[in-house]
Amino acid sequence: MDDLRLIERAVDMNETKISANGVQVYYGDNHAIKDVNVEIADKTVTAFIGPSGCGKSTFLRCLNRMNDTISVARVEGDIRIDGEDIYDKRVDPVQLRAKVGMVFQKPNPFPKSIYDNVAYGPKIHGLARNKAELDEIVERALRRAALWNEAKDRLQEPGTGLSGGQQQRLCIARAVATEPEVLLMDEPCSALDPIATAQVEELIDELRQSYSVVIVTHSMQQAARVSQMTAFFHLGNLVEYDETGTIFTNPSDPRTESYISGRIG
Ligand SMILES: Nc1ncnc2c1ncn2[C@@H]1O[C@H](COP(=O)(O)OP(=O)(O)OP(=O)(O)O)[C@@H](O)[C@H]1O
Ligand SMILES: [Mg+2]
Numbered sequence: 718m719d720d721l722r723l724i725e726r727a728v729d730m731n732e733t734k735i736s737a738n739g740v741q742v743y744y745g746d747n748h749a750i751k752d753v754n755v756e757i758a759d760k761t762v763t764a765f766i767g768p769s770g771c772g773k774s775t776f777l778r779c780l781n782r783m784n785d786t787i788s789v790a791r792v793e794g795d796i797r798i799d800g801e802d803i804y805d806k807r808v809d810p811v812q813l814r815a816k817v818g819m820v821f822q823k824p825n826p827f828p829k830s831i832y833d834n835v836a837y838g839p840k841i842h843g844l845a846r847n848k849a850e851l852d853e854i855v856e857r858a859l860r861r862a863a864l865w866n867e868a869k870d871r872l873q874e875p876g877t878g879l880s881g882g883q884q885q886r887l888c889i890a891r892a893v894a895t896e897p898e899v900l901l902m903d904e905p906c907s908a909l910d911p912i913a914t915a916q917v918e919e920l921i922d923e924l925r926q927s928y929s930v931v932i933v934t935h936s937m938q939q940a941a942r943v944s945q946m947t948a949f950f951h952l953g954n955l956v957e958y959d960e961t962g963t964i965f966t967n968p969s970d971p972r973t974e975s976y977i978s979g980r981i982g
Contacts, residue, residue, distance in 0.1 A: 734759040734899060734929040735780060740794035742775050742784065749775045751953040753794075757946075762921055762930045764940035764961065767950035768976065773933045774822060776950070777901050780931065781817035782810045798899065815842055818897030820905045822933075824884035826876030826891075831868050834876040834887055835859060838895040854894055861923070862890035863916030881908040889917065893924070900924060902932045906939065918943050937977060941965050949973045 735757040742750035750772045757763050765773045775784070782803060784790040796803050803813055815838065826834050835855045838844075845851035855872075859865040864886040868879075876887050885908045892900060902921070906914040921943050924930050934940050940947055940961065947964040949957045949972070957964065957973045968974050 731758040731760045733757070734798060735931075736795075736797045737779070738795040740776070740779060740792070740796060742772070742779060742793075743791045744787070744789045749953050750779070753955045755948060755955060755958055757929060757931060759929045760925055760927070761946055762925050762932060762944040763946045763948065764944035765931065765933045765948050765950060766935075766937070766940050766976070767956075769935075771950040772953045773950055774903050776955075777819075777903055777931060777933055780899070780901055781814050781819055782808075783814075783819065785810055815895050816897055817899040817901060818892040818895060819901040820885070820888050820892050820903065822903040822907065824881060824888050824908060826879070826884050826887050828875065828877060830873045831859075831876050831879070831887060832872040835890045835894045838891060842895055844895065855890075858890040858894035859887075861893055861920050862886040863913055863920065864890055882910060882913055885909060886913060886917070889920070893920075897928065899929045899931070902930065904933050904935065907935070914939075937965065949976060951976070 733756045737753055737755050740750055740753040741748065753776060765777065767773055778784045779792055779796060784792050792804070798817065802808070827837065829837070832855055835858050836851050839851060839854045845854055856865060859868055864883060867883060868887070876884065879887060885905060889902075889905060906917055909917060918939065921930055921932065932940075932943065944961045947959065947961040948955055949964060949968070949970075951972050957968055957970045959968075964973060965977055968977065
C-alpha cells in the first residue's frame with residue numbers, strides 16, 4: 718500500500734485529527750496489532766471493518782488509551798491527536814477520554830439512574846452552571862441518541878433496568894454529552910433494532926459535522942452508508958485504507974475483495 722498517497726488523500730479531504738505510526742499491540746505473546754500506520758481525518762466518519770478477532774477493537778482502544786486498563790496489553794508506536802503524543806507521560810488518560818469518547822461493543826451503563834449516567838461526565842467536567850443547564854444537556858444527549866421518548870418519564874430509574882438496545886443508546890448519550898472531539902464507536906448498533914439503528918446512523922452523520930467519528934462495524938451496508946473512509950483489518954494488519962466507495966467497489970488487495978464479497982470472515 719502506498720502510505721503517502723493515502724495519507725495525502727485523507728488530508729486533502731479534511732485535516733488529520735489522529736495519526737498513528739508503527740503501532741503494535743501485544744497481549745502477552747499474542748501480537749494482535751502489527752505495525753499499523755493510519756491518518757484519521759477530522760469531520761469524517763472512518764469505518765474499521767474486518768473478520769472477528771482481526772484487531773479492530775484493540776486498535777480502537779489504542780486511540781483513547783483504553784488498553785491501559787488491560788494488564789496484559791502492551792502498546793508500542795506513536796499515536797498523535799492534533800499532533801500531540803497521547804502516550805506522553807504528561808497526558809492524563811481521564812482528560813484524554815473526555816476528549817476521545819467511546820461507545821463499547823457491550824453496553825456498560827453505570828449503576829446509577831438514567832439521568833445520572835448522562836449527567837456524570839458534564840458534571841465532572843464542569844459543563845453546566847446550574848441544574849437547568851444540566852437538564853438541558855441531558856435532554857439533548859438523550860434526544861441525539863434517540864432515547865428521549867422512551868426515557869423521559871423514567872429518568873430517575875436505574876440505567877441497568879433498560880433493555881439492551883436502550884442501554885446502548887444510553888451509553889451513546891453518555892458519550893456525546895461531554896461533546897468529545899473524537900468519538901470511537903465499537904459496533905454501536907449490534908444490539909439495536911432497525912429503527913434505532915437508523916437513528917444512530919443519523920446521529921453519526923450529524924456528529925461528523927463537528928467531530929471525527931471512528932466506527933467498528935460488521936455490517937458492510939452500515940460502513941457504506943455512514944463512512945467516508947474505510948480501513949480493512951485482517952489478522953492484525955491494516956490491509957487497505959481508502960475512500961469507502963473505493964474499498965467497496967474497487968479494492969486493491971485481494972484480501973479486501975474476498976472479505977467484502979463474503980468469502981472470508
Ligand atoms: N483483553 C484481552 N486480553 C487478551 N487478548 C485479547 C484481549 N482483547 C482482545 N484480545 C485478542 O486480540 C486479538 C484481537 O481481538 P479484538 O477484540 O481486537 O478483535 P476484533 O476485530 O474487535 O473482533 P470482533 O469483531 O470479534 O469484535 C484476538 O486474538 C483476541 O483474542
Ligand atoms: Mg471487537
